[in-house]
Amino acid sequence: xxxxxxxxxxxxxxxxxxxxxxxxxxxxxxxxxxxxxxxxxxxxxxxxxxxx
Numbered sequence: 204x205x206x207x208x209x210x211x212x213x214x215x216x217x218x219x220x221x222x223x224x225x226x227x228x229x230x231x232x233x234x235x236x237x238x239x240x241x242x243x244x245x246x247x248x249x250x251x252x253x254x255x
Contacts, residue, residue, distance in 0.1 A: 210250035
């Protein structure tokens with residue numbers, strides 16, 4: 204099982220690595236996460252299993 208990096212969108216290490224490969228070294232996932240955080244759409248802290 205792959206390690207989850209973002210609990211809001213359930214992105215894994217492999218998802219991010221694949222995204223970077225597909226987009227010539229740039230992560231569209233990172234841009235999506237940053238945009239969500241700016242709009243208060245990030246819930247990683249509450250969704251993280253250690254915080255339940």
